[in-house]
Amino acid sequence: MGRAEERRARQSAGRRAASRRSSGTPSAGVGGGRAAARRAAKRGGRSGIGRLFTWKKILGTFFGLCLLGMGAFIVLYMVIDIPEGNADAKRQSNIYKYRDGSIMARDGKVNREVVDLAKVPKDVRYSFVAAENKTFFKDAGVDLKGTARGLFNTLTGKGAQGGSTITQQYVKNYYLSQEQTVTRKLKELIISLKLDREKSKDYILAGYINTSYYGRNAYGIQAAAQAYYRTDAEDLDVAQGAYLAALLQAPSQYDWAVASETGKKLVKNRWNYVLDNMVEEGWLSASERADMKFPVPEPPKGDPGLEGQKGYLVEAANAALERQLIAEGAAGNTKEAEAMVKAGGWTVTLNIDKKKQTALEKAVKTQLTSKLDPKKRKVDGSVQAGAVSVDPKTGAVVAMYGGVNYLEHYTNNATRDDYQPASTFKPVILAAALEENAETQDGEPITADTIYDGTSKRPVVDNGEKVGFAPENEDDENYGEITVQTAMNKSVNSVFAQMGVDVGMTEVVDVAGKLGMETEGMQAVPAQTLGSMGASPLEMAGVYATLDNHGEKVTPTIVKSAEHLHRKVTMPDPIGDQVISREAADTVTSVLTGVVDDGTAQASVRNNPLRDGQQVAGKTGTSDNNKSAWFTGYTPELVTSVGLFGEDPKTYAQVPMYKAVGEDRINGGGFPAQIWAAYTFGVMDEVTKFDLDTRQGAAVKPTRTPTATQQPTSEPPTEEPTSEAPTSSPPPSQTPSQTPTSPPPSQAPTTRPPTTPSAPPPTFGIPENTADPEADQ
Template structure:
């Protein structure tokens, strides 16, 4: 009989349970819990693996949902017996995933605590699931991260250990686990990655495959070789620790050579870049690799077929034809207001180079960043007629810099400084408006905060930071959308195998980050760059267009970022030496001085012509008030003057005795020099072929 409240005590002490009662209660709960767990293990049936839904490939479609781009995960699976898998491969898998597999009963409390400890202390990242638990989850259960699924996984794991031997569980695991590239099971993985049967795998190859199990996408050898090598060493160290491999064998091991990814036809050209971009974003959204590779999904992308064809055709028609070794060209285009990625040009062929020049590669942005300071200045109340120091060389807040060719312009309006991309005037403006204000404007417009090189100093306006093409296309799309920004996305719709729509993009997802009047004034100023400034080749479209050129120091990168009301696109060019280090673009395609106003602007124009062929011509909303054609006053003005159309003043003849070289480290934007400087101005003639861009001083 339970003595509670306690009869041998008085007062409040009667309510304090005795240690016998506490111990007895805990033992009773433990017995009941153990009994319930045992009953669950006994009563819960184990489904046959054959009852699991057959994995299906995932289709990746163009934005119309009708034309297929390619597929993710052509499911490959060939079952083999454990005897057909070399022992050193079995040991490698155990070293990678469950070193105590033969010593536990389905789950390992020690493994769970070790995983928690390593993850908290910064050791090697580990999971707490045993091989049995992983097999149960993959073969019988869903991937849901819920408590009910976790309990079922634990119960089934223990149950399975009572009806199947350890060798049977390991064999089933090796035949079902996902290795990447659509390969389920060790036999398929051996074929896909090494072109041989699992029975022929070497120790080094087996360890490499075992290393990939934890996160196949993050250890794809063509993309993340360094990470895979580190994990490979971890696996072999585990084999040494368990006595399955000698230290000498470990030290003599050489990292194996992998086959190129399969599905060459569907991944060739731009398709591989698009499919990989889809995979990255889907994983970021919480989908698992197994769901992507075998879930039977239909992913409708934002990629527009006509725009995509136009991107490829533009690079082929207007890009350089010779002196192109190790040249990289990236193009990204987005829809203003929604952030939908309409087209990308990631490189000539994904199979030859997997680094995406549109969505992954980076380069200094040069004077394209002047557009961010322009937006900040307009928002702060400075008009396009405000006057700034365009003399060269100039010293601003301790920084000494000069314009391209040391061209000196004297006092110039903000409009003229934008049209002609005048370095000194823009650094003067940034110093007054504020560097933090310029950076804030850039980030609101869409430049990621983690863009390398963003520092709160005057070099920001000259583009010392290194964005991606998609970052710049997205940021400038906010101008086109009159102040509405949306993060770029390649996902329009995701349809699960049942036919239900799991996700659908909101075409009006853009959020207001700038007022329309500010954006209309910015658009007006950036139209002058295309109409009569450093980006006149972009006017070849014959459509209202705005944009900004950018050229890094020594022409190590060249940009044109431009937009119409319907589309925003960025074109980036870089070149490297054998070591992968950036080198000057000068001389590429026979052009002595490659700038953003040369090939990049020509490619952009060619792309816009193709992407908007047959589309209605749209104009920008003119700004309120009146706009100057020249800088009319001697000091910065808060109000615009009375001239309606952009016609910037001609630059003065550069000084014949420049003093010194600039000490400011970042990029400098080439600007037009007068004809009497000995370099002919370029006429706005449409390109006739790939090498149609003649040398020009404007950038």
């Protein structure tokens, strides 16, 4: 065999051996097969996802992104310079217009006076640091954790959260804007870092306290010191400084003059928080802190140029705009929303109708304020009036009366909710009964014709047991067995207290919320049937507008539109869903026409010479101890709620209105109803009738046809009952000692209710005594 043939033979043998190894034949041996399997598994582990994600690649990507982010930040740091102060820091005016486009008001020049930091007492300066940024003197001007959270919330649409340093807040106020965007957040971060490197802490702190908004149209600490304490910034003490520092978190909510009880509690808590932080940081001694009392601010003076009703209208419009900015996510909280509005540049068109606004102001003056004489009767100086008028078809607030003068009485009586609505709440109870198809204790459906026991101080029962509540009727009058219609006409407390329990107070509160009342914190107890919660004329106008609108929710809206150079705000639709059935709403309206024609409002409304046959529904209300009196009434075209409130002009405490204007008692059927009638009948374009969908039709017609020449008679109401207020619930172990003296009959009357020996026969006509018998305990 030659060399070539020998070489070819060796090559052929090698190929056969390789073939046997790769095919796993026995000739490769057991060990060779296992090794081949291990090699195959190793190759398989490196394929697919395993080859894409290795620890080296993951770490490399992470560090690459970090380097990229650092590089981007360095570039931004080099590119972004500290700008000049923005235009908003110099503030423009806002323009407010009536619904027809005519100018109503401008908010005037900015109230700001810059003061040197050296003139501000050191402990007052420290109070701002303690309130907002305890590490201010040590940090680099930014809170990375808070900024990262803010960026995340902005990206995810969750709005803004706290956490910014004083430096960042100053940069936002003076150099940037209140916009919630990623770009603005990044600029804020970089400018804050640069500013902290280039400027002293005193410079930044001075800028912060001189540019911040404190409420009451006060920008800067000097304006705030004058607005709240009638003093200069250099004369503030540490307690006053701590209040101003606390105020910055929510200026309007924390303004002591207009704050709710919750707002006062919150600002006191924050005031304590500021002082406690000062002690913790060594800026205030514990002994000085222990001796400090909360420094109640002086009442506000109001803004020049916003005299009369203009200030009330502007403040109400601003509040509505701020709420919408938060709802849209343009502002993260109340403080930011206020800053955006107060920065200026807004054109706000209100729903206020100039003609109706003038008519409402005139009605209050002619029917009430022109008759008040504090020099002759001291109590006359305590009478405050508030009113709101709403178009039930659109929800537009067409007129508002906030008080005698915004510059003299800062609190808006039209939107305040600290007085009891009293018997104006009774229609809500009836609406709940009709909506829930409720029954009496005897299983009879509750309708306008259902008979109840109207005995004064009648114990309210639930399933045969007393619930510990027995309200007194006005003048302790016993009505005996009367229909729901007559009970509404005469505003009989004992009937509606029992009805509330029959329906279920939880259901009553639920329906109240659906109709538009604020029910957070409202206890579902029988005492609420007397309207013992707080409510505003604006709120009650919304409730009655929903009834007038056949059960479709009406949310009174004062702002028609709001535009800014960079933004247009879209206000929510005031007309909402069907919250109670049309039949329930219309039946309540039907019953409330009886209050006007045969009940507590007849003296002021029924026979008014301007009525001209106009159909009217409404309800009077007079609270416990005569601290408030109401009439909320409506036609198919207009809903208006009028309230009178007793308020001490010096302490702002609620006080009774007995003997005001020479009257023994101020009742809802008196001055409030007179104001309502003078206004409503004066602005009517035409006489209208209700289009009601009820099983009972319109309310019972009066026994006499009202004429323009009839003059209602009246006699002075008697003194308020002095019975002890009952508890709202019985003791846990108490068992009833007696059953009601006159339980509700199980059948409704076919013609008129039966009489009882203790009360005169009820009538659907005009009672002989036309004095206003309505009141609530």
